[in-house]
Amino acid sequence: MKKALAVGFVVLGSMLALPAQAQISAEEIDSLAAETQAQVVEWRRWFHQNPELSNREVETGKRIAEILRDLGYEPQTGIAGNGVVAVLEGGLPGPLIAIRADIDGLPVTEETGLPFASTRTTEFNGQETGVMHACGHDTHMAMALGAAKVLRELQGRLAGSVMFIFQPAEEGPPAGEEGGASLMLDEGIWDEVTPEAVFAIHVGIGQPGGQIAVRPGPMMAAADRWEMTVRGKQTHGARPWDGVDPIVVASQIVLGFQTIASRQVDVTKAPSIISVGRIQGGIRNNVIPDSVELEGTIRSFDPEMRAEIKTRMEKTARLVAESGGAEVDIQIDDGTPPLINNPDLVARMMPTLQRVSAGGKVNTLNPQTVAEDFSEFSNVTPGMMMFLGNAEPGADPTGLPANHSPLFDVYEPNMEVGVRAFVSLVVDYLEQE
Numbered sequence: 001m002k003k004a005l006a007v008g009f010v011v012l013g014s015m016l017a018l019p020a021q022a023q024i025s026a027e028e029i030d031s032l033a034a035e036t037q038a039q040v041v042e043w044r045r046w047f048h049q050n051p052e053l054s055n056r057e058v059e060t061g062k063r064i065a066e067i068l069r070d071l072g073y074e075p076q077t078g079i080a081g082n083g084v085v086a087v088l089e090g091g092l093p094g095p096l097i098a099i100r101a102d103i104d105g106l107p108v109t110e111e112t113g114l115p116f117a118s119t120r121t122t123e124f125n126g127q128e129t130g131v132m133h134a135c136g137h138d139t140h141m142a143m144a145l146g147a148a149k150v151l152r153e154l155q156g157r158l159a160g161s162v163m164f165i166f167q168p169a170e171e172g173p174p175a176g177e178e179g180g181a182s183l184m185l186d187e188g189i190w191d192e193v194t195p196e197a198v199f200a201i202h203v204g205i206g207q208p209g210g211q212i213a214v215r216p217g218p219m220m221a222a223a224d225r226w227e228m229t230v231r232g233k234q235t236h237g238a239r240p241w242d243g244v245d246p247i248v249v250a251s252q253i254v255l256g257f258q259t260i261a262s263r264q265v266d267v268t269k270a271p272s273i274i275s276v277g278r279i280q281g282g283i284r285n286n287v288i289p290d291s292v293e294l295e296g297t298i299r300s301f302d303p304e305m306r307a308e309i310k311t312r313m314e315k316t317a318r319l320v321a322e323s324g325g326a327e328v329d330i331q332i333d334d335g336t337p338p339l340i341n342n343p344d345l346v347a348r349m350m351p352t353l354q355r356v357s358a359g360g361k362v363n364t365l366n367p368q369t370v371a372e373d374f375s376e377f378s379n380v381t382p383g384m385m386m387f388l389g390n391a392e393p394g395a396d397p398t399g400l401p402a403n404h405s406p407l408f409d410v411y412e413p414n415m416e417v418g419v420r421a422f423v424s425l426v427v428d429y430l431e432q433e
């Protein structure tokens with residue numbers, strides 16, 4: 001449901017406007033990014049030391065708004081919970097484009113030993129846990145704020161506007177709550193003006209230090225959760241014909257699901273995965289139970305295939321259950337859509353990425369079967385998410401702790417690449433209009 005909020009943006013006027021002439025050079029962007037780097041590191045360390053879980057990013061949101069105000073912005077706060085949005089209006093007319101950073105941490109107890117390591121704890125799902133920016137969202141915020149600082153200095157010569165989106169709950173809201181990118185859209189951040197393009201950076205995923213990687217087209221999967229109950233008829237384990245065995249029926253359905261991905265959808269078009277994460281039923285060796293519960297996840301990259309898999313799962317579950325005399329309830333949620341990088345946008349921005357990426361090299365990568373709700377934004381307008389290597393340049397990135405590990409860390413000088421990337425993407429995109 002839409003809130004009638006329609007985020008009435010206070011757009012920063014161009015009171016700093018310089019005479020609108022000289023184009024913004026790459027050298028100028030690089031030197032401004034270099035000047036901002038120490039500040040970016042300081043911001044990152046604050047966020048790192050003060051992580052908050054999804055939909056609980058109260059202090060994080062406040063800190064972001066405070067920094068933006070110090071930079072001369074007039075941020076809108078409290079969007080989709082603790083989200084923050086700010087718009088910079090350039091001195092010259094032109095389109096609106098957007099930069100998105102996610103702001104939430106994870107229920108992970110940090111083990112990096114960094115001097116600014118998180119010591120926070122909280123309760124999550126009834127358990128006491130540490131809280132950590134184990135996915136690198138601390139660096140995403142710091143880089144986006146670094147870009148906000150640099151672009152503010154270039155404001156008078158920008159031919160268009162930039163929206164900065166600080167999005168809560170990327171890792172998913174707690175059970176029973178709404179949140180994340182879709183809620184920001186529902187609350188109307190793009191109702192007045194939809195940006196022409198939206199950009200985001202994610203650190204990690206085994207890329208060499210300071211290098212950018214991007215995949216045109218489907219890059220990250222749709223993630224849809226499903227759950228199912230198979231109902232049979234309880235009986236003695238020695239006399240199964242007196243009842244209906246839901247364990248055997250559930251097993252047949254599990255195997256049937258595996259033939260959807262391997263036999264029934266076009267494997268040459270896009271990969272897909274159906275996983276069962278939980279199967280539960282019964283209480284002792286010689287009692288056939290009344291019912292079995294299952295849940296799992298579906299990963300897919302193609303919107304049509306995603307819909308087809310759901311239809312086929314429902315049919316498989318229903319018909320297999322019927323053949324065994326059992327009944328089945330299956331519920332497949334609409335989760336995060338696949339993240340599809342707009343191929344034209346990627347091609348258009350490739351020279352920019354090559355200029356800023358370490359060693360002038362932009363890598364490609366295989367589709368990632370994890371999901372990212374940046375896809376909600378890139379479903380509405382052309383979007384591009386890039387990965388940025390978190391390793392020290394020259395180090396083997398494949399041996400490093402992965403995102404979500406208690407040892408995950410980012411080599412901080414790489415954030416300068418991220419700031420240069422954001423600023424250069426904005427400047428180059430607007431100048432090409």
Ligand SMILES: [Zn+2]
Nearest residue numbers: 135171403404
């Ligand atoms: Zn994550």
Ligand SMILES: [Zn+2]
Nearest residue numbers: 135137170202
């Ligand atoms: Zn993440």
